[in-house]
Amino acid sequence: MTIQQTTIQDLVIINPTIFNDERGYFFEAYNQAKFQENGIRYKFIQDNQSFSTKGVIRGLHLQINPFAQAKLVRVLQGAILDVAVDLRKDSPTYGQHFSVILSADNKKQLMVPPGFAHGFSVLSETACVMYKVDQLYHKDSERGIKYNDATLAIDWQVNPDEVVVSEKDLILPGFNDIDWEF
Structure with a gap:
């Protein structure tokens, strides 16, 4: 596997080494020793799937x-545009976002450290997304930013007429209205 640095410090793409043969393929999706060798030292405690x-x-x-x-995101079926927004006030890329297509075909993963807002849009007919986290869900600590915030201006690569967003996500504050930091 190779670790690819993105334009935002600490946000990396994991590119697995894929072994193909007549039976199909094999790859390591997670190898703690290899992650640690590359400075990724999270202790994942839960897997989530949507x-x-x-x-x-x-x-x-x-x-x-x-x-x-911290979240390690990958796609088991289909394709998504995965997006991370840097919310670390002391970061030179504060308020910037990065996006990458993750798919069952390319098998890439995005390592999203703490201090980032995270989201994705579904580009294929359906998508099954799995991600590891290093902290359990804590309702009182849950926050978010509205997906269509004008300041962030994220291109979700979805036709605006086809966008489906939960009621909960529609009422999230805009980037300029957040009052919390890392």
């Missing part, structure tokens, strides 16, 4: 300290 249809946007979600979560 299934969504085309046009669904989930996010932008996060938990604040002391329950901020």
Whole structure:
């Protein structure tokens, strides 16, 4: 596996080494020793999985300290545009976002450290997304930013007429209205 640094410090793409043969393929999705060798030292304690249809946007979600979560995101079926927004006030990329297509075909993963809001849009007819977290869900620490915030101006690569967002996500504050930090 190779670790690819993105334009935002600490936000990395994991590219697995895939072994193909007549039976199919094999790859390591997670190897703690290899992650640690590359400076990724989270202790993952839970796996989460979601299934969504085309046009669904989930996010932008996060938990604040002391329950901020690192997330290792991958796609088991379909394709998504995975998005992370840097919310670390002391970061030179504060308020910037990064996006990457994760799919069952490319088998890439995005390592999202604490201090980022995270979300994704479904580009395929359906998508099954799995992600590891290093903290349990903590309702009182849950926060978010509205997906269509004008300041962030994220291109979710979904036709606006096809966007499906939960009621909960529709009432999230805009980026300029957040009152919490990392």
